[in-house]
Amino acid sequence: xxxxxxxxxxxxxxxxxxxxxxxxxxxxxxxxxxxxxxxxxxxxxxxxxxxxxxxxxxxxxxxxxxxxxxxxxxxxxxxxxxxxxxxxxxxxxxxxxxxxxxxxxxxxxxxxxxxxxxxxxxxxxxxxxxxxxxxxxxxxxxxxxxxxxxxxxxxxxxxxxxxxxxxxxxxxxxxxxxxxxxxxxxxxxxxxxxxxxxxxxxxxxxxxxxxxxxxxxxxxxxxxxxxxxxxxxxxxxxxxxxxxxxxxxxxxxxxxxxxxxxxxxxxxxxxxxxxxxxxxxxxxxxxxxxxxxxxxxxxxxxxxxxxxxxxxxxxxxxxxxxxxxxxxxxxxxxxxxxxxxxxxxxxxxxxxxxxxxxxxxxxxxxxxxxxxxxxxxxxxxxxxxxxxxxxxxxxxxxxxxxxxxxxx
Amino acid sequence: xxxxxxxxxxxxxxxxxxxxxxxxxxxxxxxxxxxxxxxxxxxxxxxxxxxxxxxxxxxxxxxxxxxxxxxxxxxxxxxxxxxxxxxxxxxxxxxxxxxxxxxxxxxxxxxxxxxxxxxxxxxxxxxxxxxxxxxxxxxxxxxxxxxxxxxxxxxxxxxxxxxxxxxxxxxxxxxxxxxxxxxxxxxxxxxxxxxxxxxxxxxxxxxxxxxxxxxxxxxxxxxxxxxxxxxxxxxxxxxxxxxxxxxxxxxxxxxxxxxxxxxxxxxxxxxxxxxxxxxxxxxxxxxxxxxxxxxxxxxxxxxxxxxxxxxxxxxxxxxxxxxxxxxxxxxxxxxxxxxxxxxxxxxxxxxxxxxxxxxxxxxxxxxxxxxxxxxxxxxxxxxxxxxxxxxxxxxxxxxxxxxxxxxx
Numbered sequence: 001x002x003x004x005x006x007x008x009x010x011x012x013x014x015x016x017x018x019x020x021x022x023x024x025x026x027x028x029x030x031x032x033x034x035x036x037x038x039x040x041x042x043x044x045x046x047x048x049x050x051x052x053x054x055x056x057x058x059x060x061x062x063x064x065x066x067x068x069x070x071x072x073x074x075x076x077x078x079x080x081x082x083x084x085x086x087x088x089x090x091x092x093x094x095x096x097x098x099x100x101x102x103x104x105x106x107x108x109x110x111x112x113x114x115x116x117x118x119x120x121x122x123x124x125x126x127x128x129x130x131x132x133x134x135x136x137x138x139x140x141x142x143x144x145x146x147x148x149x150x151x152x153x154x155x156x157x158x159x160x161x162x163x164x165x166x167x168x169x170x171x172x173x174x175x176x177x178x179x180x181x182x183x184x185x186x187x188x189x190x191x192x193x194x195x196x197x198x199x200x201x202x203x204x205x206x207x208x209x210x211x212x213x214x215x216x217x218x219x220x221x222x223x224x225x226x227x228x229x230x231x232x233x234x235x236x237x238x239x240x241x242x243x244x245x246x247x248x249x250x251x252x253x254x255x256x257x258x259x260x261x262x263x264x265x266x267x268x269x270x271x272x273x274x275x276x277x278x279x280x281x282x283x284x285x286x287x288x289x290x291x292x293x294x295x296x297x298x299x300x301x302x303x304x305x306x307x308x309x310x311x312x313x314x315x316x317x318x319x320x321x322x323x324x325x326x327x328x329x330x331x332x333x334x335x336x337x338x339x340x341x342x343x344x345x346x347x348x349x350x351x352x353x354x355x356x357x358x359x360x361x362x363x364x365x366x367x368x369x370x371x372x373x374x375x376x377x378x379x380x381x382x383x384x385x386x387x388x389x390x391x392x393x394x395x396x397x398x399x400x401x402x403x404x405x406x407x408x
Numbered sequence: 409x410x411x412x413x414x415x416x417x418x419x420x421x422x423x424x425x426x427x428x429x430x431x432x433x434x435x436x437x438x439x440x441x442x443x444x445x446x447x448x449x450x451x452x453x454x455x456x457x458x459x460x461x462x463x464x465x466x467x468x469x470x471x472x473x474x475x476x477x478x479x480x481x482x483x484x485x486x487x488x489x490x491x492x493x494x495x496x497x498x499x500x501x502x503x504x505x506x507x508x509x510x511x512x513x514x515x516x517x518x519x520x521x522x523x524x525x526x527x528x529x530x531x532x533x534x535x536x537x538x539x540x541x542x543x544x545x546x547x548x549x550x551x552x553x554x555x556x557x558x559x560x561x562x563x564x565x566x567x568x569x570x571x572x573x574x575x576x577x578x579x580x581x582x583x584x585x586x587x588x589x590x591x592x593x594x595x596x597x598x599x600x601x602x603x604x605x606x607x608x609x610x611x612x613x614x615x616x617x618x619x620x621x622x623x624x625x626x627x628x629x630x631x632x633x634x635x636x637x638x639x640x641x642x643x644x645x646x647x648x649x650x651x652x653x654x655x656x657x658x659x660x661x662x663x664x665x666x667x668x669x670x671x672x673x674x675x676x677x678x679x680x681x682x683x684x685x686x687x688x689x690x691x692x693x694x695x696x697x698x699x700x701x702x703x704x705x706x707x708x709x710x711x712x713x714x715x716x717x718x719x720x721x722x723x724x725x726x727x728x729x730x731x732x733x734x735x736x737x738x739x740x741x742x743x744x745x746x747x748x749x750x751x752x753x754x755x756x757x758x759x760x761x762x763x764x765x766x767x768x769x770x771x772x773x774x775x776x777x778x779x780x781x782x783x784x785x786x787x788x789x790x791x792x793x794x795x796x797x798x799x800x801x802x803x804x805x806x807x808x809x810x811x812x813x814x815x816x
Binding site: 007009028030036037039041042044047050065067068071072073074076079095096099101103105116120121131136138140141142143144152153162327 | 414415417419438441443444445447448449451476478479480481482483484487501502503505506507509518524528537539544546548550551562570618736
């Protein structure tokens with residue numbers, strides 16, 4: 001894309017009430033806009049990042065048999081009353097409609113997916129299965145000050161699995177853990193993300209969260225470096241040694257919860273009478289699991305983890321563009337490179353604007369594409385472009401016909 | 409996909425309050441689920457259709473320079489007060505949050521996109537541009553009885569364009585009309601869809617709608633068959649002859665509005681003080697256009713238009729699967745064909761279940777994939793499969809190695 005055609009540009013002024021780093025830098029770089037506290041618009045650069053995160057998550061959910069669906073935002077009050085959460089869940093947005101009924105804006109979808117599953121499950125032969133969606137969620141937060149880390153409105157992937165028994169849930173739960181590990185690796189958070197033991201429910205001693213280390217995090221976790229796992233503050237009193245190696249060699253760090261997985265057992269099946277007939281024709285409750293992952297939160301977390309004083313450093317897998325091509329008064333030759341890279345399937349943001357070199361360099365660092373290519377009279381003499389990785393200080397000159405191989 | 413693994417199946421019982429044909433047949437075939445009146449979940453088959461419609465619309469919006477963004481559902485009361493629509497728009501959902509502020513659930517996004525544009529427009533050099541999104545909208549309808557044709561919650565594409573003057577808006581408006589024509593052709597509604605003159609605003613005499621003929625429609629339009637355009641009932645008194653040929657040879661039909669395009673002029677620019685500096689440094693109001701298209705409504709309309717007494721007849725471009733492969737006790741050979749077609753890039757729903765041939769045939773007709781392939785002992789003797797198009801009554805035997813070429 002040509003930057004002269006992009007309707008956004010970098011901004012110097014920020015909303016006064018924006019205190020979180022991730023939102024500040026994403027606002028400055030033109031990735032998002034702030035509509036209200038905890039409510040953001042995604043602009044072309046930001047939406048490209050979200051779509052890449054979405055595609056990675058979708059592929060990994062499909063790889064463990066997840067069937068994609070889309071559940072609505074509005075759910076009738078009665079659904080939420082059946083589980084007792086209409087009254088107990090303090091972050092539930094409630095709205096009255098002109099049909100004189102009340103609805104919740106779903107912050108999670110157990111109250112919708114459980115009765116849905118009930119329409120299709122009769123026999124043990126129909127189990128197990130898993131469904132997922134990538135969709136907007138709502139939380140009526142009192143305060144929303146963490147940018148994309150905790151919004152009133154945000155994008156989440158939620159996966160729900162349905163099983164004949166606990167053993168089968170346990171089996172699938174392990175598959176989900178592995179899929180989550182792959183996702184965090186692919187979006188560039190693998191090294192900083194820990195499978196973390198958290199308080200369980202009535203059904204299992206512990207649930208699991210995935211926590212990513214960052215000073216912006218609202219949680220405290222205790223890491224066992226030997227096992228690359230952690231325990232959250234909530235349960236450190238009862239789980240005072242590493243559940244894997246038994247050591248007590250904890251490192252305490254601030255972290256943000258980027259995903260959680262939970263054995264629901266029969267809590268929601270019981271509320272909605274979700275059962276199946278087993279091989280002997282006896283009715284049994286369906287055993288459920290739920291698995292959340294915040295897309296906008298992942299985007300915010302990546303920004304918190306991957307940046308320097310000049311701006312964002314996107315992992316290649318979710319960068320809005322692979323290459324940022326800067327023309328310093330060499331638009332004719334830059335245009336050819338832009339066309340060639342496009343033909344080679346490389347995504348390029350091409351800064352064809354008539355602004356100073358200093359401004360172009362500063363914006364390239366702020367926006368944070370993995371490769372910066374500069375073409376100028378100086379590089380033309382050498383029959384090439386200057387190339388620099390966003391993560392590095394080194395520049396080098398690459399001949400025109402080697403560019404694609406270099407950035408691929 | 410193997411049908412034995414699909415968590416949905418066709419249903420015999422329908423919600424008692426569902427009176428619209430499109431929702432009835434989509435519920436029966438397992439494409440959607442009803443959560444409340446005008447509120448539906450999209451199940452795996454239905455979500456595949458929605459994703460195909462989304463991709464077609466996205467391509468056509470990009471082809472006219474649309475930049476994809478994503479605006480939130482929640483917008484502060486103040487935004488809607490600035491245009492006077494907080495009070496005047498009766499279908500506006502309003503919600504109170506625990507920050508003691510009120511928000512609208514956006515049914516359209518002028519109140520969000522106009523102040524957003526104001527952050528990036530300074531000079532005439534930044535105009536024109538257009539942004540679009542494909543996103544969930546909300547309307548607080550008193551009654552919602554038309555299935556996917558009129559929901560309380562639904563998916564829409566909305567495009568907004570920003571121009572220096574009326575001439576440039578007029579130019580772009582014509583481009584959008586052509587893009588809409590391509591979209592309706594691609595989703596299979598081209599022949600039944602009419603560019604229809606409707607009441608304008610303060611800025612132009614007429615706006616335009618795209619109306620698709622169907623008995624399920626809530627609108628009445630007057631068609632000029634010579635010009636393949638129409639006038640809606642609202643304006644037939646003042647526009648009593650065809651605006652193109654001047655004839656009065658109208659054919660009156662029921663129709664559903666599947667898209668609308670509107671020259672907003674400066675109505676929203678004025679409300680949000682959206683202006684730019686012209687070449688002489690003089691401030692001028694930005695001229696805007698808005699262009700809507702309902703994705704879930706298109707899906708419902710296709711079902712109303714394309715069906716017979718046995719079920720849906722999907723256009724190839726948006727069918728959930730290209731091929732429905734039925735194995736009649738020949739799963740070993742069917743599996744090979746399923747694998748081969750998958751390698752050839754053909755999307756196949758493979759009915760590998762242990763149910764009667766009659767049930768398989770009835771479900772294939774109900775679900776409505778374009779090609780039905782049957783493999784049985786009878787076809788194996790002939791070294792092939794029986795093939796039938798959903799639109800036709802004819803069957804024929806095709807040799808194994810000719811299948812891909814036939815269905816491509």
